[in-house]
Amino acid sequence: xxxxxxxxxxxxxxxxxxxxxxxxxxxxxxxxxxxxxxxxxxxxxxxxxxxxxxxxxxxxxxxxxxxxxxxxxxxxxxxxxxxxxxxxxxxxxxxxxxxxxxxxxxxxxxxxxxxxxxxxxxxxxxxxxxxxxxxxxxxxxxxxxxxxxxxxxxxxxxxxxxxxxxxxxxxxxxxxxxxxxxxxxxxxxxxxxxxxxxxxxxxxxxxxxxxxxxxxxxxxxxxxxxxxxxxxxxxxxxxxxxxxxxxxxxxxxxxxxxxxxxxxxxxxxxxxxxxxxxxxxxxxxxxxxxxxxxxxxxxxxxxxxxxxxxxxxxxxxxxxxxxxxxxxxxx
Amino acid sequence: xxxxxxxxxxxxxxxxxxxxxxxxxxxxxxxxxxxxxxxxxxxxxxxxxxxxxxxxxxxxxxxxxxxxxxxxxxxxxxxxxxxxxxxxxxxxxxxxxxxxxxxxxxxxxxxxxxxxxxxxxxxxxxxxxxxxxxxxxxxxxxxxxxxxxxxxxxxxxxxxxxxxxxxxxxxxxxxxxxxxxxxxxxxxxxxxxxxxxxxxxxxxxxxxxxxxxxxxxxxxxxxxxxxxxxxxxxxxxxxxxxxxxxxxxxxxxxxxxxxxxxxxxxxxxxxxxxxxxxxxxxxxxxxxxxxxxxxxxxxxxxxxxxxxxxxxxxxxxxxxxxxxxxxxxxx
Numbered sequence: 001x002x003x004x005x006x007x008x009x010x011x012x013x014x015x016x017x018x019x020x021x022x023x024x025x026x027x028x029x030x031x032x033x034x035x036x037x038x039x040x041x042x043x044x045x046x047x048x049x050x051x052x053x054x055x056x057x058x059x060x061x062x063x064x065x066x067x068x069x070x071x072x073x074x075x076x077x078x079x080x081x082x083x084x085x086x087x088x089x090x091x092x093x094x095x096x097x098x099x100x101x102x103x104x105x106x107x108x109x110x111x112x113x114x115x116x117x118x119x120x121x122x123x124x125x126x127x128x129x130x131x132x133x134x135x136x137x138x139x140x141x142x143x144x145x146x147x148x149x150x151x152x153x154x155x156x157x158x159x160x161x162x163x164x165x166x167x168x169x170x171x172x173x174x175x176x177x178x179x180x181x182x183x184x185x186x187x188x189x190x191x192x193x194x195x196x197x198x199x200x201x202x203x204x205x206x207x208x209x210x211x212x213x214x215x216x217x218x219x220x221x222x223x224x225x226x227x228x229x230x231x232x233x234x235x236x237x238x239x240x241x242x243x244x245x246x247x248x249x250x251x252x253x254x255x256x257x258x259x260x261x262x263x264x265x266x267x268x269x270x271x272x273x274x275x276x277x278x279x280x281x282x283x284x285x286x287x288x289x290x291x292x293x294x295x296x297x298x299x300x301x302x303x304x305x306x307x308x309x310x311x312x313x314x315x316x317x318x319x320x321x322x323x324x325x326x327x328x329x330x331x
Numbered sequence: 332x333x334x335x336x337x338x339x340x341x342x343x344x345x346x347x348x349x350x351x352x353x354x355x356x357x358x359x360x361x362x363x364x365x366x367x368x369x370x371x372x373x374x375x376x377x378x379x380x381x382x383x384x385x386x387x388x389x390x391x392x393x394x395x396x397x398x399x400x401x402x403x404x405x406x407x408x409x410x411x412x413x414x415x416x417x418x419x420x421x422x423x424x425x426x427x428x429x430x431x432x433x434x435x436x437x438x439x440x441x442x443x444x445x446x447x448x449x450x451x452x453x454x455x456x457x458x459x460x461x462x463x464x465x466x467x468x469x470x471x472x473x474x475x476x477x478x479x480x481x482x483x484x485x486x487x488x489x490x491x492x493x494x495x496x497x498x499x500x501x502x503x504x505x506x507x508x509x510x511x512x513x514x515x516x517x518x519x520x521x522x523x524x525x526x527x528x529x530x531x532x533x534x535x536x537x538x539x540x541x542x543x544x545x546x547x548x549x550x551x552x553x554x555x556x557x558x559x560x561x562x563x564x565x566x567x568x569x570x571x572x573x574x575x576x577x578x579x580x581x582x583x584x585x586x587x588x589x590x591x592x593x594x595x596x597x598x599x600x601x602x603x604x605x606x607x608x609x610x611x612x613x614x615x616x617x618x619x620x621x622x623x624x625x626x627x628x629x630x631x632x633x634x635x636x637x638x639x640x641x642x643x644x645x646x647x648x649x650x651x652x653x654x655x656x657x658x659x660x661x662x
Contacts, residue, residue, distance in 0.1 A: 020648070048424060049424070051424075051428060052428045052429075053389065053398070053424075053425040053428045053429050053646060054388075054421075054424070054425060054428070055386050055387065055388040055644060056386065056387035056388070056421065057385075057386040057387070058384065067384070085417065086416065086417050086418060086444075087417060090385075090387065093379060093380070093382075093384075093385070094384040094385060097382060097383045097384045097385070098383075098384050113417075313386060315384060317351065
């Protein structure tokens with residue numbers, strides 16, 4: 001029964017704490033709108049005490065991607081680390097209830113809690129995130145699910161994994177296992193501020209990435225380019241397929257010598273962009289493993305993203321498989 | 332600075348686990364749609380494992396009422412019991428962030444967690460609830476905030492408090508303190524199934540209740556009446572003011588010899604009726620302490636309710652004070 005999933009995603013197991021906020025609060029807290037900052041437990045408490053009423057929902061970039069893939073009907077495994085605490089239970093419940101295989105046992109040997117991300121959602125639907133990784137920072141080579149990655153067609157990692165001691169080793173082990181098995185390697189650059197911090201670091205593994213996801217800002221900062229198109233050109237010299245999302249302007253997909261430009265899917269009212277990139281990646285990965293070609297894959301990414309940004313929270317509330325069928329993108 | 336609140340609400344401190352469900356699941360779990368059932372920790376785990384992905388948000392009937400009163404601009408105290416655990420932190424954060432005074436220290440001497448309510452929200456916007464009270468069952472006379480109740484104009488209790496050993500004693504102590512201070516006593520009957528279980532019990536305190544809230548089903552079961560209007564007549568012999576909510580049909584308010592019938596406020600799309608009664612009570616209580624008269628109080632109740640049922644979760648997402656001003660119900 002096991003190991004029949006074609007996609008494995010690896011990332012931080014996070015519970016999101018979503019709080020509608022205004023620009024003034026983001027500024028007063030010294031945060032940079034639209035980016036993610038790592039904070040320790042103490043800082044997280046301080047910020048939390050300044051936030052208004054919140055709702056909690058499972059998140060985590062690659063975990064959101066897994067939930068969207070399952071919603072599209074694609075069997076998928078998620079690898080991430082939770083603690084043996086109530087937030088760990090919430091995370092584990094939600095990802096399994098979404099239909100994702102999640103086998104990682106909760107870690108109780110270390111005194112750290114399940115990761116938590118405080119998300120300030122401003123009226124322009126933009127999100128500003130403060131993450132306390134908790135036990136997630138301990139995800140190491142021993143947590144890599146060798147059997148699943150070996151059996152899969154592609155392993156997708158969030159860039160947030162790359163930048164901490166243990167998780168760096170996990171990323172490198174994942175790449176080693178994937179390359180040995182002929183499994184494709186996909187990576188998301190995750191966040192503009194994260195790219196600024198870790199660009200030389202990302203540079204070390206870029207040649208081993210077959211499918212790279214970035215938004216415009218991440219792609220530009222990674223390559224020191226003035227615009228998305230030149231960034232794509234630079235990145236395409238390193239990675240077989242490069243996908244750059246442009247928000248409301250759609251996305252660019254470079255595969256070999258071909259460049260496709262695909263529009264965004266229409267959204268009545270954008271409420272919360274949390275999970276926009278994660279859901280896009282899911283749609284694209286679905287197209288990738290089902291051989292739908294770059295353009296249709298990008299359209300599926302845009303469609304998944306349009307569902308997720310239309311409500312608070314980073315995971316789909318409707319069946320993405322049904323949306324895709326109705327849009328004529330799948331049969 | 333303290334004790335200047337005119338309203339105190341007392342109830343269970345609960346974190347809601349909201350999960351979109353279908354009628355089939357409610358049936359398979361042996362639950363009764365539209366009602367609340369108490370479950371132990373083991374049963375709660377079993378039900379939770381059958382639910383789809385969920386979001387967590389602070390709830391609790393009287394706590395929701397307090398949050399709505401604060402949103403209306405009325406200073407208010409909430410009394411309830413949380414454990415020293417992450418859900419207790421979530422509850423405490425959210426109620427304070429909503430602007431409610433909440434002084435109860437988390438309880439760490441007893442091995443029970445903060446209360447949790449699994450809520451299955453069906454496509455008809457109806458909610459079916461399974462509550463594990465946790466530490467809440469230990470709320471007793473020692474937890475009664477005598478100073479705040481003495482200083483207040485009215486103390487509001489959820490009926491869910493009345494039916495367990497410790498909390499029964501708390502209810503009776505609250506009534507004793509209120510009567511000694513000339514503070515009015517308000518009570519909600521909370522739930523039809525709860526009324527079935529505890530009607531003789533409620534009967535013992537009904538003469539001491541100045542302001543009674545019930546929905547049609549609760550009022551009928553409490554009085555063995557065939558319709559709302561006759562139930563109101565029976566209850567009005569016991570309580571100075573009786574308010575019976577009729578869902579989309581509005582509400583009935585009986586004060587002395589006067590009976591007012593007030594329509595519901597229009598809602599584009601009812602998403603989740605969790606908190607409908609709690610928010611109605613808040614609007615009415617606001618009118619009560621501000622001497623707006625029964626009809627305008629009922630209209631404020633309907634307005635608060637219309638905001639809360641228009642989205643997932645039991646607490647307002649928009650400023651009720653602003654909504655009330657715009658509707659011309661307050662200045």
